[in-house]
Amino acid sequence: MTGSNQIVFENVSKFYGEVLGVNRVNLVLPPGVTSLVGPNGSGKTTLMNLMTGLIRPTQGRISVLGLTPDKPEEFFRLVGYCTQFDSFPKGVTGYEFIYQSLKLQGISGNEAQRMAKEAIERVNMGEAASRRIAGYSKGMRQRMRLAQSIAHHPTVLVLDEPLNGLDPMARAEFIALFQALGKDGLHIIISSHVLQEVDKISDQVVLMNYGYVVAEGRIHGVRNEVKEHPMQILVRCSRPNVVASRLFCQDHVVEAKLHPDGKGLLVRTQDADQFYLLLNRIVIDEDIAVETVAPADDDVNSVYQYLIGGSGGTV
Amino acid sequence: MTSFASTRKFFHQAPWQLWTAQLTALIQSEVKRNFLKRRSIWIYLVAFAPAMILLLMVLKNPPTGQDNIQESTSLMANLFQIYYLHVGIFIGCMGIFTWLFRGEIVEKTLHYHFLSPLRRELLVLGKFLAGMVTTTLIFALSVLGSFSLIYAHGGAAGRAFVFAGPGLGHLAAYLGVTVLACLGYGSIFVALSLVIKNPIIPAIFVLGWETFHAILPALLQKFSIMFYLKQLSPVPVPSNGFLALFSVGAEPVSPWLAVPGLLCLCTAILAFACFRIRKMEISYLAD
Numbered sequence: 210m211t212g213s214n215q216i217v218f219e220n221v222s223k224f225y226g227e228v229l230g231v232n233r234v235n236l237v238l239p240p241g242v243t244s245l246v247g248p249n250g251s252g253k254t255t256l257m258n259l260m261t262g263l264i265r266p267t268q269g270r271i272s273v274l275g276l277t278p279d280k281p282e283e284f285f286r287l288v289g290y291c292t293q294f295d296s297f298p299k300g301v302t303g304y305e306f307i308y309q310s311l312k313l314q315g316i317s318g319n320e321a322q323r324m325a326k327e328a329i330e331r332v333n334m335g336e337a338a339s340r341r342i343a344g345y346s347k348g349m350r351q352r353m354r355l356a357q358s359i360a361h362h363p364t365v366l367v368l369d370e371p372l373n374g375l376d377p378m379a380r381a382e383f384i385a386l387f388q389a390l391g392k393d394g395l396h397i398i399i400s401s402h403v404l405q406e407v408d409k410i411s412d413q414v415v416l417m418n419y420g421y422v423v424a425e426g427r428i429h430g431v432r433n434e435v436k437e438h439p440m441q442i443l444v445r446c447s448r449p450n451v452v453a454s455r456l457f458c459q460d461h462v463v464e465a466k467l468h469p470d471g472k473g474l475l476v477r478t479q480d481a482d483q484f485y486l487l488l489n490r491i492v493i494d495e496d497i498a499v500e501t502v503a504p505a506d507d508d509v510n511s512v513y514q515y516l517i518g519g520s521g522g523t524v
Numbered sequence: 525m526t527s528f529a530s531t532r533k534f535f536h537q538a539p540w541q542l543w544t545a546q547l548t549a550l551i552q553s554e555v556k557r558n559f560l561k562r563r564s565i566w567i568y569l570v571a572f573a574p575a576m577i578l579l580l581m582v583l584k585n586p587p588t589g590q591d592n593i594q595e596s597t598s599l600m601a602n603l604f605q606i607y608y609l610h611v612g613i614f615i616g617c618m619g620i621f622t623w624l625f626r627g628e629i630v631e632k633t634l635h636y637h638f639l640s641p642l643r644r645e646l647l648v649l650g651k652f653l654a655g656m657v658t659t660t661l662i663f664a665l666s667v668l669g670s671f672s673l674i675y676a677h678g679g680a681a682g683r684a685f686v687f688a689g690p691g692l693g694h695l696a697a698y699l700g701v702t703v704l705a706c707l708g709y710g711s712i713f714v715a716l717s718l719v720i721k722n723p724i725i726p727a728i729f730v731l732g733w734e735t736f737h738a739i740l741p742a743l744l745q746k747f748s749i750m751f752y753l754k755q756l757s758p759v760p761v762p763s764n765g766f767l768a769l770f771s772v773g774a775e776p777v778s779p780w781l782a783v784p785g786l787l788c789l790c791t792a793i794l795a796f797a798c799f800r801i802r803k804m805e806i807s808y809l810a811d
Contacts, residue, residue, distance in 0.1 A: 282641045292639075294808065300557075309549070313640040313641075314546075314641055
């Protein structure tokens, strides 16, 4: 196994009988926020379950920071997994749920109490913690499951659709929490069908389809690899028609479309780096006032559409 | 490295303190769940039915002191072997031990254990011990209640039998056999729950095996829990007519062999359960 600070999948396949879960996955995930993106049934949850030992690979090897689930005492001190299963032990309060899971870690009573309260506060469930989970809303249950997965201060946090069932305020709150945890140097592996939100927090993405990894890496890098779809770049500037006329003579520029308001243009190019150099020259030569230059499809949503197809709004 | 040396190294380096803390936490939460579950009510009814019936009889026919102690002893022996061992403890253990894992699969909560730094073998052991605490307490109390009511009805003669005769020895033997019965059946049902989704059919098979083990060849009888339990029961139940099928009739084995034999059998069954759980995957949809 390689890399003690990485999550490594080596030629991993999982079959459920004759049904393919994931096939020949080779991945190395560095610290930071990694998003697993793909349609339903693409293998995202399978990959997460494999990573945490809930299921075993049919072939291949997986190591998380150099460890495997076969050594649970070490492995699960470092790993927290917030699954999609919306289920809890019967009759327990939110606090008891977290406290009991910490006690199973072998943590002493006082320390478990302190850590349980800390985790509950972190997901803003302090007021409801003494109530039974059976009376919680879906969003509250989601918060409590997240609290349980982070309560023991894991180094690797695996989150399967963690934004499901949350209202917009809570989503924003959670995204901020994930970002903060990512900045603390944690590995955060997250799957979500809300691509725009994933896009905001991801350092890298793993695109999956039909059990295969279609693309992986930093979003910009993945986007650059999609050669058959020229990059779209939006330029807001004065005299966009002049810019467009200069661009047309370049081979790498596929299209330059003027914005109806006459204050910008949308350029499609095969070579973004060449385009940016050329734009600099045009701006100086023609004395153009530039307001903004921004990629229009350098995000998870576009990458998803290009590589997998579908609406891309939800997966 | 020889296997002896590697075993020695394992025992030397194993995190015993952590395992003890985890096991204690697991047993506490499991015992609480076993006792407070609404679905345990029928087990209480099965366990305490004879004691309740005896209580009603005592209330209806107050002690006269005229009871024949031999009849009381025979009644207790029949009640224990025919009801407790074959029906009450068997069904009670089935209800509690199969639900230890099956319940978590049905309620989709087993993954919380699998995602904790708890060895799966310890999970089996912890749940099994929690089941043992629950069933032993329930059935030992019931046996104690039945025993007390039967001999209390005998008045002075009953008291003399218990406190000045062999009564307390019988009671200790009944309670000991109750613990061993819970141990034996508990291990079977924990292992079954990790192999088969619906434990009813295999439970019927086990019940048949345990009930009719006396007609099996001598070697096969040793793979029956009842084979060992009946050797340890303080009062033999006469094998007459139809009851012969249900009562003890196997070749005698000394308690010094019966107890270790039963413990070996239970250990082997639990080892199989540990092997099963190591391979187990979470796929609630399939269940």
